[in-house]
Amino acid sequence: MAFIHDVLEAPSYGWKNADGELSKPTQKQLLREFLSRINIFKDKKNWLSFTAWMMVVALSPFLYFFIFEYFSVSRLIIAFVYSMMVMGTHGTIWYHRYCTHGAYKFRNNFWRFVTQNLTLKIIPEEIYAISHHVHHALSDTPGDPYNAQGGFLYCFLADANHQPVNRNLTEKHFERCIKLMKHTGVTTNTYKQYQKWGSIANPLHMIVGVIANWAFWFAVFYLLGGIGLVCAIFGAAGVWAVGVRTFNYEGHGKGDDKRREGVDYNTKDMSINQVWPGIVAGEWHNNHHLYPKSARSGFKPYQVDSAWYYIKFMSLIGAVTHYHDAKAQFYKDYVRPDIKAIVEPAYCPLTGEKLLLTE
Template sequence: MPFIDNVLQEPSYGWRTPSGDLVIPTNRQLFREAFTRMNVFADRKNWVPAASWLMILCLLPFAIIAFGRYFSLPLLGIGILYGMVIMSTHATIWFHRYCTHKAYTFSHPIWRFITQNLVVKTFPEEIYVVSHHVHHAKSDQPGDPYNARGGLFYCLLSDVNHQPIAKNLSEADYGRVAGFLGHTGIQANSYRSYLRWGSVGSPLYTFGLWAANWAFWYTIFFLIGGHPLACTMFTGALFWYVVVRTFNYTGHGKGEEQHVDGVDFDRRNLSINQWRPGLFAGEWHNNHHLYPSSARAGFLPFQLDLAWLYIYGLSKVGMVSSYRDNKADFVKKYVTATNDQPAVDQPAVTQHS
């Protein structure tokens, strides 16, 4: 099998039917698969998907306290702002453009570490990065880990059911998978440890960083606004962590073609440019599929890109040493082009350093 077909752990219901179509499991099948995948007592290699949902459980008490004891409209607004804008933008900056697509490079590891921990930490890098490479290779096709054609719960439960890496990779293939994360600074398992834990990330590193990150940010928020602000911000992180699971469902037209002429230029997949993810997080998704390695995705005048502003700002003060920007190529091909539907070919890359 090609490497990209073998890199993720296939669910029990499979990716495709014998005829090659997408398997669309029932909600019962999806939840049964999820509970099986999170059962660390049956197999310690389930620790990554279990940790993903453990973080939700650990964030819940903050939400209960925030709403039950400290609720106010100003704090509600702050929590929504933190979750919908700051957490969302950070995910685009860190998980999407840096960890997965290497759209820019840091001049020193300290700037990478600071960027990694700019917000309350939620899920491990590997649960996003490896599966996102597969998503781009198989967008809206069988094997796409968050295929919108599979339905809302297919996407909501994808971090457990479809995104974990395969547990039986050869040493060479594991090396390639670990290479997807080599630039991120995470502590990767040796092949021997991978066979024991079924993951790229070391459990000790993953949980240690998680605890340190939470302790740091709770302390900072507490010093600024006491327990009310701290609980509110952690509630905002929970809100984002739950809502973000719907993104690839809506961002790919809920499994249907919803492209808009003059806005969505990449018709090779179902991705669309949406206002809220675009303005709040720089996630102009159709643009991103057109130029996945670009540090900027907001190409049209109305497409604000907060993630790009952060990356560009760091480059101006020397914290980012280089980045790729495809805006000029986009404008040339899709704004000034005389033909109505220019062919989608391999985009040119503008490298800045």
């Protein structure tokens, strides 16, 4: 557990207060921490958090020009579908189920590269994957990088304030981080480079990769619909990049227990299944916390899982060679016992007559 507790850079206000409970900083403290964490002039080791937020800033002019120069209803619909559904689903497919949990395996690096770059690249894999392991290990307890009990801003600014890797890892713990990232194909630093840059990912390779990704999709969308389509989709991607930072606050009940019987079966934390994230991104969050290594989290008939549909399709064409599907286990553990109790006939212990079951 020492690795899980130490792998992330602790904020200046700490994970716990003097009583051992969650440290709940003020909004002023959170904003001060955020500005400190993205200040590359203060410390070049802030480069990853700075880059992540600068990508959002770089997309804002596209949103401006879409709204004021190239707006149309058809482009708005395309932008909505792309940001909410395409990027949302890709986030679940790539960052969540593959980079963090390794819920499926690709046949080769080609298919991994294709999946990685299906959409505009905005979130660095390192910031997401390593901290998400901590989130699952310490969910809704001090040390959870986006603990909803800390408040909205605590979660919203988490990628800069709480999710970066500890800059003083031992070489042994650094190698453990390398193992957590190895399957993603991200080019990693040596330990000596890590001590210089404070990150697992190599700065040059990551930035070049982002530029190449954006250039490719700029060209594709320009050829398909001109600069108007480019502005619509790039601007919408920026909106998604901001919106996705609110998810874990919502997905853990905004810090309150909003779990519902018969809907949210995981009782170990405050995660909940939400219809909107489930439909647009295949993110049934309580189900996911129940079986984090499952390539499918939409278990019930109404739980649409677009991320699973992609993974299953890739399996059918041979691009994915292995995946873990926990649906059968879910029904065995949580649904079938209930059904069995209802459908099996009951008999009177005195007369042996079959009893009629009523609600």
